[in-house]
Structures are given as structure tokens and as C-alpha cells.
Amino acid sequence: MNDQGRDTTFELEDVTTVFEERDDYAEPLTASEVADELGCSRRTALNKLHELEAETDLMSKTVGARSRVWWIPVHV
Template sequence: MSEHGRETTYGLEDVTAVFEAREDYAEPLTATEVADELGCSRRTALNKLHDLESETDLTSKTVGARSRVWWIPVHV
């Protein structure tokens, strides 16, 4: 496995894969959890999450003064 560095580029599909790889598909994640899974900065993960929210059905909500969670809605 290669080390991630500043030259590493993360695509929206990388962030989507983090959500899709979970056992509980409906469990929301924080930007920090996504960043930890990808091995990137929280800011990079947050930027990608905002991009996904505007381009896909990824959804978020504020859960505290400065906290936000993200999830892909499960349509039944």
C-alpha cells in the first residue's frame, strides 16, 4: 500500500466507496471518519463531501454547534 501525500488526488468515487463499504449502509459518517478511512485531511474529505452533496443524493445535517454528519439515503 502506498503512502498518501500532497500529490494524492481523491475523487468523488473514493468518498462514495467509503459509504458503500460499510456494513450498516444507513449509518451517517463525519468528515473526520471519511478522512481517516481515505487517509486524507479532514478539509479534503469535507470538500469532497460538499461536492457529492451538490452532485448526488448524499445528504447531511448539523448535529451540534459545529458538527455535521453525512449519509446516502436508503430509499425503500
């Protein structure tokens, strides 16, 4: 985890990079996994994921009572 504190600002591009730099581009991620990669709180990651979903083609799906996964669709 990074040594980033409360004053660190995360941009939407930071979150997109987490998805783009994975070995398995098709594997969905949780907000916690994104937060771990960025070194931020789960809430910060979740806010950015919701923002990206509204502004881009990022998609999400509920997979349990309180769980959601996120992915960038692969267009073929």
C-alpha cells in the first residue's frame, strides 16, 4: 500500500489505469481491489468508480447482498 494520506487527490485516470494495467483485462474488480492498487480508502475508490460509470463505458454489477464488481467492457 502507498504512503498517501488524506491530502492525496485521485483522478479518474488513476482508476482507469488500474483496469488497463492488469494481466487479465476481462477480470472484474471490486472497489476494495481498486483501493488497494491506488493506496486509497475503499470509499474514495467507490466514489471514483461511480463517477467513471456515469461518464465512461465502465460497467458494474451487484454480485451479492452488498458486493459489486466493476469492469471495462471488451468490444470485439
